[in-house]
Amino acid sequence: MSRIRQLPVELVNQIAAGEVIERPASVVKELVENSLDADARRIEIDIEDGGARLIRVRDDGGGIDADDLPLAISAHATSKIASFDDLERVATLGFRGEALPSIASIARFALTSRPAAQEHALRIEVDGGKPQPPRPAQHPAGTTIEVRDLFYNVPARRKFLRAERTEFGRIDELIASLALVHTGVEFRLSHNGKPVRLLRAAADAATVAARVGDLLGEDFLQQSLHIEHAAAGLRLSGWVGLPTASRAQADQQYFYVNGRLVRDKVVAHAVRQAYADVLFHGRHPAFVLFLDLDPLGVDVNVHPAKHEVRFREARLVHDFLYRTLNEALAETRAGAAGVAPAAPLPAPANAGAYAYGNWRGQSALGLGVREPLADYAALLGAAPAMSGAAMTTAGDGWPAAQAAPVDGAAFAAGLAAADAGEAPPPLGYALAQLHGIYVLAQNAHGLVLVDMHAAHERITYERLKTAQAGQGIRSQLLLVPLAISLSEREAACVEDQEPRFAELGFELQRSGPQSVLVKRLPTLLDGADATQLIRDVVADLLVQGSSRRIEEAGNDVLATMACHGSVRANRRLSLPEMNALLRDMEATERSGQCNHGRPTWVQLSIGELDRLFLRGR
Numbered sequence: 001m002s003r004i005r006q007l008p009v010e011l012v013n014q015i016a017a018g019e020v021i022e023r024p025a026s027v028v029k030e031l032v033e034n035s036l037d038a039d040a041r042r043i044e045i046d047i048e049d050g051g052a053r054l055i056r057v058r059d060d061g062g063g064i065d066a067d068d069l070p071l072a073i074s075a076h077a078t079s080k081i082a083s084f085d086d087l088e089r090v091a092t093l094g095f096r097g098e099a100l101p102s103i104a105s106i107a108r109f110a111l112t113s114r115p116a117a118q119e120h121a122l123r124i125e126v127d128g129g130k131p132q133p134p135r136p137a138q139h140p141a142g143t144t145i146e147v148r149d150l151f152y153n154v155p156a157r158r159k160f161l162r163a164e165r166t167e168f169g170r171i172d173e174l175i176a177s178l179a180l181v182h183t184g185v186e187f188r189l190s191h192n193g194k195p196v197r198l199l200r201a202a203a204d205a206a207t208v209a210a211r212v213g214d215l216l217g218e219d220f221l222q223q224s225l226h227i228e229h230a231a232a233g234l235r236l237s238g239w240v241g242l243p244t245a246s247r248a249q250a251d252q253q254y255f256y257v258n259g260r261l262v263r264d265k266v267v268a269h270a271v272r273q274a275y276a277d278v279l280f281h282g283r284h285p286a287f288v289l290f291l292d293l294d295p296l297g298v299d300v301n302v303h304p305a306k307h308e309v310r311f312r313e314a315r316l317v318h319d320f321l322y323r324t325l326n327e328a329l330a331e332t333r334a335g336a337a338g339v340a341p342a343a344p345l346p347a348p349a350n351a352g353a354y355a356y357g358n359w360r361g362q363s364a365l366g367l368g369v370r371e372p373l374a375d376y377a378a379l380l381g382a383a384p385a386m387s388g389a390a391m392t393t394a395g396d397g398w399p400a401a402q403a404a405p406v407d408g409a410a411f412a413a414g415l416a417a418a419d420a421g422e423a424p425p426p427l428g429y430a431l432a433q434l435h436g437i438y439v440l441a442q443n444a445h446g447l448v449l450v451d452m453h454a455a456h457e458r459i460t461y462e463r464l465k466t467a468q469a470g471q472g473i474r475s476q477l478l479l480v481p482l483a484i485s486l487s488e489r490e491a492a493c494v495e496d497q498e499p500r501f502a503e504l505g506f507e508l509q510r511s512g513p514q515s516v517l518v519k520r521l522p523t524l525l526d527g528a529d530a531t532q533l534i535r536d537v538v539a540d541l542l543v544q545g546s547s548r549r550i551e552e553a554g555n556d557v558l559a560t561m562a563c564h565g566s567v568r569a570n571r572r573l574s575l576p577e578m579n580a581l582l583r584d585m586e587a588t589e590r591s592g593q594c595n596h597g598r599p600t601w602v603q604l605s606i607g608e609l610d611r612l613f614l615r616g617r
């Protein structure tokens with residue numbers, strides 16, 4: 001007796017629905033994506049009872065031809081692809097030809113549609129998977145789909161529906177995520193008859209930014225950098241949150257690949273690495289990023305609900321993302337983010353002694369800026385010496401500055417610049433020190449407060465990194481080689497990647513099927529847990545083909561050195577020392593936040609001070 005049978009079509013559709021339709025928001029996603037694929041300019045979403053009672057999506061898109069109507073609701077029928085070739089270069093959000101029949105099999109479903117060229121609309125109803133014959137109906141050009149009583153015939157799923165508010169919250173979040181990327185489309189969302197969102201189509205950069213602000217809050221816009229960068233056929237644009245605006249939850253992270261919101265390990269890893277140096281442990285960055293590339297470079301057919309993709313060249317994508325974001329974040333210098341001095345400020349009388357600094361060189365910040373003054377540089381004398389005397393070979397000025405006398409000519413030039421009304425430095429000039437912890441300074445906007453330890457720590461850390469990079473990775477031979485046991489696959493990876501490890505200062509040798517010997521280690525990692533580090537690096541290499549752990553572990557050591565070597569609280573600084581610190585902050589990458597991601601300085605504007613004193617101006 002035969003025990004294998006063909007499943008009835010309704011059951012096939014219900015099984016497909018099980019994969020894709022988890023909750024009301026999944027229905028909304030499928031319907032709105034269909035509207036977007038149909039080039040709608042306006043999409044209206046009406047929800048009742050969190051979507052359990054009604055989900056209605058109307059659009060003004062291309063519509064469905066009368067002849068195609070029954071096909072639209074049958075399994076494996078789509079207008080979007082026709083061949084494997086098409087599947088490899090999908091440019092639409094949908095392509096599986098499964099969403100409508102799946103939804104129609106687990107709800108009471110109605111589709112009404114009219115292409116602009118067709119005189120009448122047609123309406124087709126499906127009840128739990130059983131379609132009725134189409135009937136003529138009234139409808140403007142476009143399509144409306146109604147989904148009532150979701151999961152009425154799937155009690156197990158219905159039971160898992162959460163409170164109305166929770167389910168609606170998910171729908172709202174979904175609409176926000178679509179509206180962030182489809183900025184040229186108007187979205188209207190209502191719940192139980194009440195309008196909740198109206199997002200008008202954005203036409204230019206300003207209205208696009210306004211929509212982002214509307215969806216994520218003005219704070220997000222103000223505390224993020226807009227980026228746009230293209231290379232090697234990849235293009236990344238969007239907004240990256242400043243490290244100091246990090247969040248307790250990863251709740252404002254939107255990453256789109258060719259217009260599709262995805263979760264991706266390669267992407268997540270690259271982003272995490274880019275923020276690693278500027279974010280406090282356990283905090284999450286906020287970002288809205290759009291990656292665009294040739295559809296051939298990314299496989300979208302890896303997840304039934306299309307939440308994931310697979311990059312054909314994952315390594316290339318990873319490195320492109322990491323580099324682009326890392327460069328953008330390096331620009332978070334104190335004074336650089338939005339605090340451009342508005343009006344020339346007369347230099348305070350006591351500014352003369354150090355006004356010769358990089359005053360004239362604001363546009364060339366960071367590019368060989370000379371050290372302003374010796375005194376504060378001498379503080380670094382307290383820093384632990386780097387192994388191999390890296391400090392004295394640092395080509396970027398510390399030691400030189402220690403010996404630099406005040407340069408009379410440059411000093412005069414600085415004063416002349418001040419007289420000519422040139423812009424003062426962004427962080428202004430120091431006034432005093434508060435409780436041995438904060439530096440108070442005056443700039444064009446008002447009062448600047450600097451946490452001197454945090455600021456100095458970042459500056460020292462960036463310098464140590466530069467010094468280390470200039471020197472190349474140095475390594476030392478171990479007297480007794482260290483044996484590490486790994487899985488066979490991991491040991492093979494070490495063997496394959498031997499040259500890569502060598503570049504990083506390791507000499508490793510496979511000594512058995514499941515063991516390797518460490519013969520040489522990077523000097524900087526002396527004392528670090530080499531065994532765990534190598535295990536982690538191998539895991540990275542196996543999972544994503546690249547690893548920056550060794551560099552990071554080295555940076556951890558440098559960060560600790562920087563922390564110990566930086567000015568402590570209660571250290572009295574002279575005004576020239578404080579001013580030198582301010583100039584260094586302006587010139588140092590990432591100096592807007594300390595090594596733990598906390599801000600190094602804040603601005604209190606005259607306006608804010610006036611408000612404190614209820615002083616009308």
Ligand SMILES: Nc1ncnc2c1ncn2[C@@H]1O[C@H](COP(=O)(O)OP(=O)(O)OP(=O)(O)O)[C@@H](O)[C@H]1O
Nearest residue numbers: 034038063072078079094095096097098099100143
């Ligand atoms: N709002 C709409 N406007 C115009 N045509 C639509 C609309 N919704 C669906 N269609 C048509 O119905 C077809 C079936 O839609 P369905 O969502 O089931 O499949 P799909 O979008 O092709 O693929 P996927 O299952 O990946 O979503 C689509 O290919 C499209 O031709």
Ligand SMILES: [Mg+2]
Nearest residue numbers: 030034094099
């Ligand atoms: Mg679809």
